[in-house]
Amino acid sequence: MSNALIENKLALLPNSPGCYLHKNQQGTIIYVGKAKNLRNRVRSYFRGSHDTKTEALISEIADFEFIVTESNIEALLLEINLIKENKPKYNIMLKDDKSYPFIKITNDYYPRLITTRQVKKDGALYFGPYPDVGAANEIKKLLDRIFPFKKCSNPANKVCFYYHLHQCDAHTVTGYDHQHFMDMAEEVSNFLKGQDDKILDELKVKMETAAQGLEFERAAEYRDLLQAIATLRTKQRVMAKDLQNRDVFGYAVHQGWMCVQVFFVRQGKLIERDVSLFPYYNDAEDDFLTYLGQFYQEANHLVPNEILLPPDVDLESAQALVATKIRQPQRGEKKQLVNLANKNAQVSLQQKFDLLEKNFEKTQGAVENLGTVLGIPTPYRIEAFDNSNIMGTSPVSAMVVFVNGVASKKEYRKYKIKTVVGPDDYASMREVLRRRYSRVIRENLPKPDLIIMDGGQGQVSVAKEVVHGELGLSIPIAGLKKNDRHQTQELLFGDPLEVVELGRQSQEFFLLHRIQDEVHRFAISFHRQVRSKNSFSSKLDGIEGLGPKRKQALLKQFKSIPKIQAASLAELQALGIPQAVAQRVKDKLLEQDEGQEETSKKPSNKQKE
Template structure:
């Protein structure tokens, strides 16, 4: 451990607060809260940890902390900092996901709406509905049952909704407030679990319509009753106290945390949600971090929150208006057990799917090793060149580990020693730079090198590896046909292509590798070509020196972005109006010349 970290650890206060773990570049890796900062922060650097926490600790280069008066203050501050910095090692609601609600507006002529936010505006809110489809289906059902206003602003005359009996047309006809109050009351009862009374009333009307031989109306009512049954089908579990509550269960295994939430409204379980995410700390603490963020700055908090036994919920209880309970027996405990069972089931399913996917990718790697008669190539590195008639030549390398792309290990290369469109020598330069560095730094070599190209690229690669660097690594190349599809596999000095089943997992893996390295190389070349084109153009303009050129490159990035710019945008770069006009005139002239050249070629 660095001496600086040891010194800072010895100075930590024995007070509550929030700590921020930082990486080498000063980026925030993790945000946490503590009852006693001195004990909590020190615990990361003492004792043994599981593999996930070891990874986090291994990346910590520094930390800072903020002292608070209470643990509850620390909880709120932690949530704010996590949302602000999005640390990679925190459990968090990254996408700011909110579930839909059904809203009855508080207006002279009320409306039904689907909304994502609960506001303190006097309206009535029902939900949440983790399924947006369920919320929309319920609203459509209520629109058919209760003719509230549909338009955002009143029309000058009646619309279609009036003619299909889904609106009372307050735009033309007066509507008593008592009528609206009765409908709002019935909708409230319906959404709070009183749909049985609505169904009974509709069944009476259906029977009356059938007796009066109005079979068309009876059929409509019958279909409506069935639709209510389908929409309200999920409301199966009922508690007698009719209290609104959220029930949380969780499970953790192999670095994944599964959190299940049951939404109980008016005593009925109306919906549920499940989230599975990686976690790096103690499962109970990470689960509570999720719950705390779940309620951070939310207005729609139920009357009760049920949590499993043993989780540290004291801080949450101090900031929530809801009652935080950890039941040990009875129906509430049964609900908790059910939520936990569902969390376990969801996590087990996720792990099984991951294992199948791993079997599939590892199977492809094993199959490829057997096909080429080499050891299983767990690490594969692939190279491709890209240029336009020799301009701005670049190369790219992608890495696949156990059949999956390891994007953090991708590398880009600008070709330095080759002039003109020379793929063979470009390949030589890139391989020489890549593997001489690995040898110098004594880092492990790949199990297989894949070259994008034909026999010439393969021979060039083998010459550099074997004759110049003395490396004994298997090398193969992938040849594409006229339709730009992988057609042949060449291996080492074998004269004939290696026969491979085009429908095998090994072939699909090679195809993915070739497509990925080509995509990566092309993307890098386009970025480079844009910048070099802009650099050469700016060098022609008097008054634009290295510093201004660098500032404009960072700000605009491409000629197209600069063409569409305004003179005022240059002021922030320290460029006056006169010079800015000269720059814009030159780049727009260049753009027009490029268009004229394209037109003449087309003709």
């Protein structure tokens, strides 16, 4: 993906919680992250400075996707599932272990609350997994402040520091029996499942009692606990309690296009999604049903235990298409999953049209603005020219074509200069323009709406002499001048030529900059190619029996003169070159090499003096 397209996608990110997936050039997911605000978080990767490990990640990002969620914790759990399913390179590198942490209530007489990465069949209670040890520890700290489990290794008759903080029921000292701790374990279980109303009520009573007793610090502690609990109260829609495999469909339509999002829920966890964008031509509901049937019949997707669909889809038709349980939930967790799929479909579809609008501004919109600025009809077809040579050697010229602001590479043309001797840029351009537009007239080819010359007044004047004067074509001609750093500086146009004022941040200026860079690149590439072939051929010229085809075979196989010189006769003969011709090639290159050595041994003019 180009940097420009990434910039466009960054501008369209929503201010919603969710997960983002960074991809490399091959489309492989290399990092999965979560964000409270997708727009701010993803943009931060491409703004400002970063540490070494983040720079390494950013250097590989070629594209990104995102999934919108309803809450931050939902994004947290979705991140876990996506990391487990895709095993992204940088998530694995940045983890402090290969497994995910759990919160555990041990199966001891006086149970303890700990974090662990190993789940065993030891009768203990396990809660999780959590995306990293930091998240697990934050939740454990909250639980430690609410539930006074044992936190030390002291004997049962000795209290610890946490006892004095009212965060440890110190066994025999407090007189609590084993059932007391089992009841607390059940409360923790209920709390982590979202059944926390009882605990909240108790904390509110304690906060009010402490405040009435003028224990403001204690009251503030209970207030902080209530706020911390509030961050965990959101019900999780990305993890279903029944652990079933199901596909959740949502779709959105806009301006003749449909986006279908499919969430794949496996073992109760949302692990992946499929996004399809396509034009639809019938009723939206009918075309969605067509897509649904093709999804399982032609794409060979696994049919799950259950499929969830939006309420506006005809259920009877859907049941005829797929042989599994199909539901249209009206409330609860499953309804929220369908809503989430619909929301993501709407976001993806809007992003498509926003990107199209931005692309229009950069291409056809820029072309229309350029025509307005120059006072000419919209230049839908632009042809640009540039010359390339080194001290007059291997002179070439090149033409590039832009249609509606987009490069039309199949229409590019290369020209070897045939009639000009020495470094004469103006004469070379006369020859090329004469050849190009004589052919346009002769073969009735499409005429450009604007000709752009890479250069200033001299190049534009030459172009006008040939195109307007000799050939009688009334095509507008402009020139692009560069500054000392070889960057597009100004546009010349009119009669007499004048500098046309263009905003440096305008799309029309960026379009001209792209055109000038492209024609220069194309001309330089062609010149290097010709110069390389000329240099190669000159050293093999005049060898009896070595024609163009055999020269080409040598060039293709050995790439350079030194490698041909180092090759054995047998290697040369393997290319179909007779032994006598191969020997002449070796002798000729040896003579040239010895001649260069003799030349290098001669004293310089300065030494002669």
